[in-house]
Amino acid sequence: MQVALAAGVALALVAAAVAATHEGLAREDSLRRGAASLLLLGGLALAIALGGGALNRDAESGHLGLLVGNGATRPQVVAAAVGARLAALAAGIALWGLALQAGSLALGMGLDGPLAVHTLAVAEGLALTMLAAAAASSVVGPVAAGAFGAVVYVVAQAAVNLKAAADQGLIGTADAGVELLYYLGPRAITSPMISALQARDAAGPAAPQVEINDNVVLVPAAGWPTVAWTLAWCVLLALLCATGLRRRPLS
Amino acid sequence: MLVAEGLEVRYHGGPDPAVRGVSLRLAPGAGLLVCGPPGAGKTSLMRGLLGLVPRGGRVRLPAAAPGGPGRVGYGPQGAGFAEGLRVDEAARAVAAARGVRDAAAAGHDALERAGLGYVTGWRTSRLDAEGARRLSLALAIAGDPDLVLLDDPWTLSDTLREIARARGRGAAVLATSTRPAGLAPALGRRADMVDGVIR
Numbered sequence: 001m002q003v004a005l006a007a008g009v010a011l012a013l014v015a016a017a018v019a020a021t022h023e024g025l026a027r028e029d030s031l032r033r034g035a036a037s038l039l040l041l042g043g044l045a046l047a048i049a050l051g052g053g054a055l056n057r058d059a060e061s062g063h064l065g066l067l068v069g070n071g072a073t074r075p076q077v078v079a080a081a082v083g084a085r086l087a088a089l090a091a092g093i094a095l096w097g098l099a100l101q102a103g104s105l106a107l108g109m110g111l112d113g114p115l116a117v118h119t120l121a122v123a124e125g126l127a128l129t130m131l132a133a134a135a136a137s138s139v140v141g142p143v144a145a146g147a148f149g150a151v152v153y154v155v156a157q158a159a160v161n162l163k164a165a166a167d168q169g170l171i172g173t174a175d176a177g178v179e180l181l182y183y184l185g186p187r188a189i190t191s192p193m194i195s196a197l198q199a200r201d202a203a204g205p206a207a208p209q210v211e212i213n214d215n216v217v218l219v220p221a222a223g224w225p226t227v228a229w230t231l232a233w234c235v236l237l238a239l240l241c242a243t244g245l246r247r248r249p250l251s
Numbered sequence: 252m253l254v255a256e257g258l259e260v261r262y263h264g265g266p267d268p269a270v271r272g273v274s275l276r277l278a279p280g281a282g283l284l285v286c287g288p289p290g291a292g293k294t295s296l297m298r299g300l301l302g303l304v305p306r307g308g309r310v311r312l313p314a315a316a317p318g319g320p321g322r323v324g325y326g327p328q329g330a331g332f333a334e335g336l337r338v339d340e341a342a343r344a345v346a347a348a349r350g351v352r353d354a355a356a357a358g359h360d361a362l363e364r365a366g367l368g369y370v371t372g373w374r375t376s377r378l379d380a381e382g383a384r385r386l387s388l389a390l391a392i393a394g395d396p397d398l399v400l401l402d403d404p405w406t407l408s409d410t411l412r413e414i415a416r417a418r419g420r421g422a423a424v425l426a427t428s429t430r431p432a433g434l435a436p437a438l439g440r441r442a443d444m445v446d447g448v449i450r
Contacts, residue, residue: 062332066341066390069301069325069400072348249262249304251327 001088004046008096011038016103028109029202035100035115036194036206039093039122044153046092047126050085051133052146055245059138065250078242082134089130093123118191121222124230125188129153131237132186138244155181156230157188161210164219170212186233192221252423253277253300253398257308260292260299260447269295271447272308277398277423282414282438285427285449292447293427294328297402300425301325313397324349326391328403330375330383338362338378338386339371342393351394358393365389366409381405388413401426406433414438 015034022030058064058081067077097119104112133149140148163182166175190207197203198210199218210217253275260270270292277283287293299306301323313322333341342358351357362368365388370378378386384405391399392413399417404410404426414437417424427444428434435441442449 058334061334062327062329063334065298065301065303066325066327066332066345067348068303069298069323069327070345070348070390071323071350076348247305250298251303251332 005092005095008038008042008092009099011042012096012099012103015100016107020107027107029197031104031107032115032193032197033202033204036118037204038096039119040206042096043093043122043126044129044150047089047130048133048146048149050089051130051149052137052142054081054085054134055137055241056141056145059248059250062251068250074245075242078245082238082241085130085134086127089126090123093119093126114193118193121189121191124227125153125156127234128156128186128230131234131241135237135240135244138241138248152186153188156186159185160188160190161217161219165212165217168217170215170217187226187230189222189227189230190219195219195221252279252313253425254311255300255308258299258310259307260295260304262304269447270299273449277425279421279423280418282418282424282440284431284435284438284441285444286431286441287429287444289429291444293444294402296444297400297427300400322397324391324393324396324399326387326401326404330380333375333386336375338367338373338375341375341386342389345390346393349394349396361389361393364392364409364413385409392417395420397422399424403427411437
């Protein structure tokens with residue numbers, strides 16, 4: 001965990017150093033592009049690593065059995081294990097966010113409000129990923145649980161991208177399926193910053209421009225209903241963590 | 252204190268239960284040593300009693316008084332049960348899970364009694380096999396529970412003293428072991444377990 005956090009801070013410094021080689025809007029774009037890449041890719045790695053081993057390792061090693069055997073309830077140990085990992089993830093993202101803001105200050109751009117909003121948006125998506133992996137970790141091993149978390153994130157992002165494409169009339173006969181996925185499944189949170197960068201094809205690996213049949217899909221920034229919907233999914237996955245461990249044998 | 256009737260433990264819905272039709276009754280101050288070869292079902296018996304694995308039959312454990320400390324102390328077998336923790340963190344966590352008011356003090360006291368007072372700041376992974384058995388003992392006795400379950404304890408003088416002490420204050424003690432060694436006299440009663448059945 002400490003290594004991951006330190007690596008993230010180092011990469012934030014690299015992003016700031018790269019941005020320093022540009023001027024004006026290009027400098028701002030460069031810093032935001034680097035920030036978005038670090039927050040998404042580094043954050044996903046962190047979320048998957050934390051969530052994938054949230055319950056299975058401790059259940060196998062005898063740690064959870066020790067606590068339950070000595071009086072803790074299963075919901076209590078789930079809340080402690082998953083809550084601690086969620087707090088660690090939040091602390092990691094906050095640390096990286098602070099490092100990026102420090103970079104922005106050092107480059108003379110002041111505190112970056114849109115980047116701060118983007119950091120919060122990414123944090124919600126990463127919480128969704130971590131909780132999905134943690135829920136799976138109550139029944140399968142770390143690798144499978146981590147893969148499940150990653151798939152949930154991809155599905156959430158696909159739901160948003162496909163809905164945007166459907167709204168632009170680019171999907172055709174599959175509209176109903178896209179609507180079903182969007183209104184039932186989890187959704188990724190697109191910040192205004194990343195939406196604007198993506199529209200200009202300047203978001204880098206964090207949000208490559210989406211095209212369908214050579215038509216550019218403009219993914220709009222998420223509204224409050226989407227933020228609330230994804231939070232509801234987070235709560236559902238947290239409940240699944242407890243449900244999964246309810247009947248699992250503990251060593 | 253502890254009552255089990257027709258206890259059955261079956262893993263993953265398998266055809267052969269690991270524990271079959273076990274009935275036990277331990278009164279306050281009583282002791283019982285369950286002996287058997289590896290794979291006989293001793294650990295499954297412990298886990299079944301504690302509800303760590305799906306079980307059939309009826310089990311009654313000492314109920315915690317409202318707002319009071321939990322009354323079952325469990326010392327697991329093996330060494331990985333407190334992975335990633337320091338010795339004092341493990342003892343404190345268990346005492347806290349049991350609802351002991353001053354968990355840190357109870358944990359420290361238990362570590363002293365189990366002979367680990369000088370390594371409280373160590374990572375549990377630094378403990379050798381004997382250290383792990385001492386830690387398991389400390390976790391089982393932290394906060395002086397009414398029922399002490401010891402899975403595969405070593406016959407150490409500290410173990411024998413704590414068994415006597417627990418029984419002396421009215422706690423029931425159930426231990427499992429592959430060999431009776433010196434544990435049988437300390438516990439008073441012995442039962443043999445073979446193929447999941449107590450004979």
